[in-house]
Amino acid sequence: MAEGQFEPRIVGFLCQWCSYTGADLAGTSRTEYPPNVTSIRVMCSGRVDPTFVIKALAEGADGVLIAGCHPGDCHYQVGNYKAMRRYPMLLNLLDQFGIERERVRLEWVSASEGNLFAEVVKEFTETVRALGPLNWDAKAPAEVVAG
Amino acid sequence: MISLTIDGKTVEVEEGSTILQAAEKAGIQIPTLCYHKAVLPYGACRLCLVELKWSDGTSSIQASCTYPAQEGLVVETASERVLKTRKVMMELLLARCPNVKKVREMAAEMGVKETRFPKKDEDCILCGLCARVCNERMGPGAVNFANRGTEKTVSTPYDRQSPVCMACGACQLVCPVDCVDLSKITPHTLRPIPSEFDEGLGTRPSIYTPFAQAVPNVPVIDSTTCLRLQAGTCGACEAICDANAIVFDQEDTIQELDVGTVIVATGFELFDAGRIARYGYGRLKNVLNSLEFERLSHASGPTGGEILTAEGKPPKSVAIIHCVGSRDENYQEYCSRVCCMYSLKFAHLVKEKTGAEVYNFYIDMRTPGKGYEEFYRRLLHEGVHFIRGKAAEVTDVAESAEEEGKLVVVGEDTLLGTTRRVPVDMVVLSAALTPTKDVDDIARTFSLSCAQGNFFLERHPKLAPVEAASDGLFLAGACQGPKDIPDSVAQGAAAAACALSLMDKGVVVLAPITAEIDPDLCSGCKMCIASCPYEAIEFDEEKGVSVVQEELCKGCGTCVATCPSGVAKQKGFEDVQVFAEMEGMLT
Numbered sequence: 001m002a003e004g005q006f007e008p009r010i011v012g013f014l015c016q017w018c019s020y021t022g023a024d025l026a027g028t029s030r031t032e033y034p035p036n037v038t039s040i041r042v043m044c045s046g047r048v049d050p051t052f053v054i055k056a057l058a059e060g061a062d063g064v065l066i067a068g069c070h071p072g073d074c075h076y077q078v079g080n081y082k083a084m085r086r087y088p089m090l091l092n093l094l095d096q097f098g099i100e101r102e103r104v105r106l107e108w109v110s111a112s113e114g115n116l117f118a119e120v121v122k123e124f125t126e127t128v129r130a131l132g133p134l135n136w137d138a139k140a141p142a143e144v145v146a147g
Numbered sequence: 148m149i150s151l152t153i154d155g156k157t158v159e160v161e162e163g164s165t166i167l168q169a170a171e172k173a174g175i176q177i178p179t180l181c182y183h184k185a186v187l188p189y190g191a192c193r194l195c196l197v198e199l200k201w202s203d204g205t206s207s208i209q210a211s212c213t214y215p216a217q218e219g220l221v222v223e224t225a226s227e228r229v230l231k232t233r234k235v236m237m238e239l240l241l242a243r244c245p246n247v248k249k250v251r252e253m254a255a256e257m258g259v260k261e262t263r264f265p266k267k268d269e270d271c272i273l274c275g276l277c278a279r280v281c282n283e284r285m286g287p288g289a290v291n292f293a294n295r296g297t298e299k300t301v302s303t304p305y306d307r308q309s310p311v312c313m314a315c316g317a318c319q320l321v322c323p324v325d326c327v328d329l330s331k332i333t334p335h336t337l338r339p340i341p342s343e344f345d346e347g348l349g350t351r352p353s354i355y356t357p358f359a360q361a362v363p364n365v366p367v368i369d370s371t372t373c374l375r376l377q378a379g380t381c382g383a384c385e386a387i388c389d390a391n392a393i394v395f396d397q398e399d400t401i402q403e404l405d406v407g408t409v410i411v412a413t414g415f416e417l418f419d420a421g422r423i424a425r426y427g428y429g430r431l432k433n434v435l436n437s438l439e440f441e442r443l444s445h446a447s448g449p450t451g452g453e454i455l456t457a458e459g460k461p462p463k464s465v466a467i468i469h470c471v472g473s474r475d476e477n478y479q480e481y482c483s484r485v486c487c488m489y490s491l492k493f494a495h496l497v498k499e500k501t502g503a504e505v506y507n508f509y510i511d512m513r514t515p516g517k518g519y520e521e522f523y524r525r526l527l528h529e530g531v532h533f534i535r536g537k538a539a540e541v542t543d544v545a546e547s548a549e550e551e552g553k554l555v556v557v558g559e560d561t562l563l564g565t566t567r568r569v570p571v572d573m574v575v576l577s578a579a580l581t582p583t584k585d586v587d588d589i590a591r592t593f594s595l596s597c598a599q600g601n602f603f604l605e606r607h608p609k610l611a612p613v614e615a616a617s618d619g620l621f622l623a624g625a626c627q628g629p630k631d632i633p634d635s636v637a638q639g640a641a642a643a644a645c646a647l648s649l650m651d652k653g654v655v656v657l658a659p660i661t662a663e664i665d666p667d668l669c670s671g672c673k674m675c676i677a678s679c680p681y682e683a684i685e686f687d688e689e690k691g692v693s694v695v696q697e698e699l700c701k702g703c704g705t706c707v708a709t710c711p712s713g714v715a716k717q718k719g720f721e722d723v724q725v726f727a728e729m730e731g732m733l734t
Contacts, residue, residue: 011729017616018596038732042720043660046678047704055726060733069596075616076703077594077680086708112598 025114046079349449
């Protein structure tokens with residue numbers, strides 16, 4: 001880490017069966033990638049409520065990564081389609097808050113794509129780094145956001 | 148039922164049976180040439196003659212194939228009179244066809260060495276089987292008897308190729324002396340049915356047992372080629388079957404079984420070697436893939452295990468190319484695990500059966516397993532040539548006299564540090580093991596994941612190699628990754644054991660991550676019901692709330708994220724729990 005360089009804090013929601021396992025594979029393969037993404041395991045990307053994303057940004061995250069199984073391969077058949085449908089509405093919501101769309105990303109990573117996961121994290125970290133810290137308090141005063 | 152005595156044995160047969168059928172039931176052999184179960188008896192060859200002993204002391208000689216069985220009949224099949232008469236019949240046959248192999252064999256068996264009758268030199272014994280089968284059984288009647296008396300012969304009308312012959316080959320099949328030349332009967336090109344199991348190297352009939360180890364080990368009828376099902380003729384198999392096991396009006400049925408455990412063991416397919424055009428598979432003769440060579444060299448294969456080139460001769464030199472499509476970033480990156488060993492096996496078989504020169508083009512020699520390394524050493528001692536280098540191409544363009552008419556394998560010999568051109572008579576391509584074409588459909592049906600190489604993904608590569616990610620679903624064999632027979636068997640046993648232990652428990656253990664809906668707060672919007680992939684949520688009409696069926700819930704949490712009231716909760720993944728995780732990370 002370079003001195004004084006901004007280190008983005010990114011929360012990742014990874015689905016247990018594909019992306020979490022893929023991230024695990026990146027680990028066991030000793031693939032090097034930036035440590036900026038901390039993962040929260042959910043059973044399916046369909047579990048990811050848009051409120052999770054907003055809450056994460058409100059609690060201090062600079063970016064959020066949602067990762068699930070490739071369309072058609074969801075362990076629960078169609079859960080990732082639900083995630084796919086919520087995502088554009090979530091981006092709309094971000095626009096209304098004045099938050100850059102590039103801070104929230106939806107990716108498909110399968111259980112065997114350890115290298116892809118590492119690449120996504122690398123790239124996303126740089127994207128968020130370029131955007132700078134989120135400064136939630138400036139964008140969303142406390143009165144507007146409940147809880 | 149009729150009761151009669153044959154050679155002292157009493158036997159009971161149905162009304163309408165012949166003496167020959169009764170003798171068969173009694174286990175007594177009577178020689179025949181013109182008899183065939185598929186057609187009505189004709190009595191042409193006269194070899195099946197027997198002596199009927201009447202109550203008044205007289206006896207008659209009759210053909211057992213046509214004479215009806217009668218109550219109380221006394222029959223002798225090998226009395227002195229019968230044997231003497233039968234020998235005369237044989238002499239007559241031998242006189243007509245002294246050079247026909249089958250006739251000479253039967254004559255020798257009967258002790259008939261010479262014939263007193265003037266000799267002809269005919270091929271056909273005029274048994275009429277071909278005419279009978281064509282007219283009675285198959286229908287077209289393309290061949291039949293022509294002329295009379297000493298001029299009698301079997302032919303097509305006007306001795307021309309018949310327009311009605313359907314080239315079924317039945318006449319050729321039933322002829323006891325192999326004298327039917329189908330090219331004289333039909334202008335059609337004969338299209339034998341290629342045998343799937345013999346990789347198209349051999350043929351099979353419409354009714355066939357797919358292979359010796361088939362389960363169940365009974366014949367099946369290919370309805371696309373069966374004449375009975377397609378054209379309403381033949382049906383010979385049904386007539387012959389003593390067990391009445393052939394039922395032509397069976398329909399395909401779809402059976403639905405309710406199961407809770409499934410073992411997926413859908414196997415593999417061989418890489419299409421034709422994709423690597425420079426190896427000449429499908430273009431050059433005598434380039435075979437490994438499965439084809441396996442059938443060629445197998446004792447139960449189309450050549451009885453004789454290794455022959457397309458020209459029908461044993462090869463003097465054979466090249467075996469390893470890693471065709473495997474360990475190749477252009478095709479499959481993985482090693483197919485079994486090819487080095489079977490390539491060595493092929494090398495050994497070729498050496499043993501033909502003594503030909505064998506050249507194995509390999510990258511690495513992968514021989515783990517008991518006795519495998521020792522087997523490799525043995526081949527080194529047998530004089531098999533091992534060339535370390537991936538073969539670049541197989542060509543039939545000769546660049547020197549010794550390459551004329553041969554296949555030339557061009558490859559690098561990395562140990563010698565030079566390129567080599569090796570002329571051979573036959574090339575075997577050890578092709579990669581790949582997933583079957585329908586692997587994506589199967590994966591979707593069972594919600595299996597496919598991983599490296601597109602093979603099915605196991606739950607854990609070390610600790611759960613035969614379990615799939617979903618409960619009650621197991622994997623076994625090459626569909627999970629290329630492997631040989633011992634490993635496949637081990638996995639099959641393991642998967643069966645896992646499945647059994649799951650079923651034997653008597654209870655289903657649920658992961659404690661199921662969803663639940665607070666009935667007091669649910670507004671009955673039913674959005675969760677629409678979003679559930681497993682239809683695990685029911686609507687309680689009385690209370691007007693949605694209720695999760697815990698046994699069906701798989702714990703994905705989709706309903707929880709969908710619920711607009713935030714009333715649906717997932718055990719272990721509640722909103723507060725996720726928020727707590729976030730807090731821990733970010734503060």
